[in-house]
Amino acid sequence: MRMTTIRLDGVGHSYGERVVLRDVDLTLTETRIGLVGANGSGKSTLARMINGLVLPTAGRVVVDGLDTREQGARIRRRVGFVFTDPDAQIVMPTVAEDVAFSLRRSGLNAREKRERVMAALDRFGLAGHADHPAHLLSGGQKQLLALTSVLVTEPQVLVCDEPTTLLDARNARSVARLLAGLEQQVIVVTHHLDLLAGFDRVVVLEDGLVVADGPVSESLAAYRALLD
Amino acid sequence: MLLGLYVPGNSPLHRRRAGTKLAVLGVLLGVMGVFRTAEVVTGGFVALTALTLLSGVGLRTMLAQLRPLLWFAVFVGAFQIWLSGPRQAALAVGFLLVSVGLAALVTLTTRTQELLDCMVSGLRPLRRLGVDPERAALTMSLTIRSIPVLLELSQDVQQARRARGAERSLRAFAVPLLIRTVRHADRVGEALAARGVDDP
Amino acid sequence: MRRTPLATHDLALVAVFAALVAVLGAPGYISVSGLSAPITLQTLGVMLTGSVLGARRAPLAVLTFLALVAAGLPLLAGGRGGLSMFTGPTGGFLVGWLVGAAVIGWLVEHRPSRFGLGWVALANLVGGIAVVYAFGVPWMSWAATDLSLSAAWAASIVYLPGDLIKVAVTTVIAGGLLRGYPTAMPVQHRVRRDRDSVAG
Ligand SMILES: Nc1ncnc2c1ncn2[C@@H]1O[C@H](COP(=O)(O)OP(=O)(O)O)[C@@H](O)[C@H]1O
Numbered sequence: 001m002r003m004t005t006i007r008l009d010g011v012g013h014s015y016g017e018r019v020v021l022r023d024v025d026l027t028l029t030e031t032r033i034g035l036v037g038a039n040g041s042g043k044s045t046l047a048r049m050i051n052g053l054v055l056p057t058a059g060r061v062v063v064d065g066l067d068t069r070e071q072g073a074r075i076r077r078r079v080g081f082v083f084t085d086p087d088a089q090i091v092m093p094t095v096a097e098d099v100a101f102s103l104r105r106s107g108l109n110a111r112e113k114r115e116r117v118m119a120a121l122d123r124f125g126l127a128g129h130a131d132h133p134a135h136l137l138s139g140g141q142k143q144l145l146a147l148t149s150v151l152v153t154e155p156q157v158l159v160c161d162e163p164t165t166l167l168d169a170r171n172a173r174s175v176a177r178l179l180a181g182l183e184q185q186v187i188v189v190t191h192h193l194d195l196l197a198g199f200d201r202v203v204v205l206e207d208g209l210v211v212a213d214g215p216v217s218e219s220l221a222a223y224r225a226l227l228d
Numbered sequence: 229m230l231l232g233l234y235v236p237g238n239s240p241l242h243r244r245r246a247g248t249k250l251a252v253l254g255v256l257l258g259v260m261g262v263f264r265t266a267e268v269v270t271g272g273f274v275a276l277t278a279l280t281l282l283s284g285v286g287l288r289t290m291l292a293q294l295r296p297l298l299w300f301a302v303f304v305g306a307f308q309i310w311l312s313g314p315r316q317a318a319l320a321v322g323f324l325l326v327s328v329g330l331a332a333l334v335t336l337t338t339r340t341q342e343l344l345d346c347m348v349s350g351l352r353p354l355r356r357l358g359v360d361p362e363r364a365a366l367t368m369s370l371t372i373r374s375i376p377v378l379l380e381l382s383q384d385v386q387q388a389r390r391a392r393g394a395e396r397s398l399r400a401f402a403v404p405l406l407i408r409t410v411r412h413a414d415r416v417g418e419a420l421a422a423r424g425v426d427d428p
Numbered sequence: 429m430r431r432t433p434l435a436t437h438d439l440a441l442v443a444v445f446a447a448l449v450a451v452l453g454a455p456g457y458i459s460v461s462g463l464s465a466p467i468t469l470q471t472l473g474v475m476l477t478g479s480v481l482g483a484r485r486a487p488l489a490v491l492t493f494l495a496l497v498a499a500g501l502p503l504l505a506g507g508r509g510g511l512s513m514f515t516g517p518t519g520g521f522l523v524g525w526l527v528g529a530a531v532i533g534w535l536v537e538h539r540p541s542r543f544g545l546g547w548v549a550l551a552n553l554v555g556g557i558a559v560v561y562a563f564g565v566p567w568m569s570w571a572a573t574d575l576s577l578s579a580a581w582a583a584s585i586v587y588l589p590g591d592l593i594k595v596a597v598t599t600v601i602a603g604g605l606l607r608g609y610p611t612a613m614p615v616q617h618r619v620r621r622d623r624d625s626v627a628g
């Protein structure tokens with residue numbers, strides 16, 4: 001799969017008086033990119049800029065030549081987003097309905113849609129739950145459902161904001177494995193550093209600034225140095 | 229999904245379309261409401277009994293639907309006997325039972341989803357007034373989805389309240405519940421936007 | 429919220445508050461002691477919805493809740509639901525909730541700056557009690573076949589003490605929300621009213 005180029009040019013963001021991101025210049029082209037930093041360092045804000053959920057108050061974010069400020073809708077079709085809490089992300093009462101919701105504008109007919117939905121559920125091990133109410137799934141299964149509903153649209157990029165924070169170790173590992181197996185470009189915000197094994201690049205944020213950016217081992221060494 | 233009051237079956241009532249049943253219900257209740265004579269109410273009562281038997285939902289199910297009316301029917305009956313005699317009392321109580329019973333019969337013989345779909349298609353003509361039937365349908369689904377989430381959330385809040393020893397305080401329950409509810413809605417709104425709901 | 433509020437955010441608030449009204453009707457939350465009148469927290473849900481969501485979104489939330497009830501989901505306190513809730517003697521109160529939520533929302537949005545939480549209390553007295561009873565009581569008198577208005581009042585008055593308590597509680601909670609989550613209150617959100625696409 002061709003990788004998407006995500007460019008942040010002199011990006012800054014403030015909520016009112018409060019500056020939460022400053023002077024961020026990044027060009028993201030690698031297949032696996034991690035984003036780490038302390039609570040409140042601006043990771044979520046930065047992640048949400050990639051699909052235009054948050055617009056920068058300074059500078060600009062360009063995804064494959066499209067500015068998030070002007071082309072948000074087109075960008076969101078290419079960039080899927082997985083949130084920390086699947087309960088907020090699953091919007092339909094049953095499992096299959098939630099996946100089908102993502103295909104509402106696909107132009108597929110009902111049968112094709114059902115086939116796509118079932119294939120996606122099958123791929124992520126949820127086929128047996130297709131018509132179950134979403135609230136009866138376990139936490140791990142809910143996060144898998146959230147992922148399935150995003151991936152069924154075949155986005156080019158997947159941004160995940162702490163996708164394993166609410167999960168136990170076993171479920172966190174299965175989400176990690178799933179992410180590792182994707183052919184998409186994946187950008188993950190996380191505190192679970194083992195999720196970053198095999199990644200191409202890790203960006204470290206501190207107080208709204210990029211303080212380290214490079215291969216996993218170097219960036220994480222810099223990150224650990226910050227902790228002490 | 230939440231369980232509705234629908235009683236599965238294959239009676240002629242079950243097989244009619246939701247829109248038809250609603251229209252008939254509307255006409256019957258309209259006529260009864262306007263001409264509240266002994267004949268009309270008696271006719272309504274006969275119809276209710278016959279349709280209940282025909283529907284196969286069972287008399288017990290119907291009585292369970294009428295039960296919440298009990299104290300009010302007794303109150304109205306006693307009041308009317310005292311004020312205008314037994315005939316008027318029977319008429320008033322009969323009207324109450326029939327208007328509640330017929331409506332209950334539609335609910336018992338029509339799937340929740342079918343009634344919801346029917347409401348959504350009823351909104352279609354209002355499109356030019358700016359009503360968006362698809363959004364209405366999404367809102368209803370999202371509400372159904374949110375009920376178990378909020379239920380869990382409120383159980384969490386109650387446990388926290390117990391842990392702090394503020395068990396009886398409604399405020400120690402409601403303030404955090406409301407804050408978490410609003411926060412949850414914020415996240416849901418964000419997720420909807422990420423899933424392209426606002427995008428053309 | 430993280431970004432300029434969009435229509436999805438409104439849609440989420442509408443659905444989540446509709447779910448809140450449903451959850452407050454679930455058993456187990458009635459812990460206001462020392463009151464003989466039957467109390468459900470569902471009217472509290474309506475008052476909170478009006479106070480937090482404002483004039484446009486609050487009635488949409490109540491409407492969504494009522495649509496699910498009408499479609500047969502047993503979401504009213506005591507596990508009741510279905511169309512008969514609307515054709516029965518207390519149907520007017522449900523319509524009153526809808527209008528009341530809008531009135532509360534409008535009043536809270538138009539709070540003159542020299543008033544504080546007292547205004548929220550007033551809004552809820554007017555919208556959450558006066559309006560609700562103004563629909564509920566005449567409807568009851570009509571549904572019970574010329575039950576005199578005063579008799580219908582007598583049948584409804586048992587709920588009044590509970591409703592007054594709920595106004596007080598809503599006011600306190602609104603205060604808590606203002607402190608704990610200031611951006612949630614509609615008073616701060618006036619600029620938002622130009623956005624015009626919510627669920628039908
Ligand atoms: N909607 C908002 N309004 C005001 N401040 C916010 C908002 N969202 C986030 N912040 C603040 O911005 C800073 C960065 O937040 P965030 O990007 O969520 O950081 P992280 O994900 O690294 O924890 C934090 O100090 C947070 O409190």
Ligand SMILES: [Mg+2]
Pocket residue numbers: 043044045161
């Ligand atoms: Mg974060």
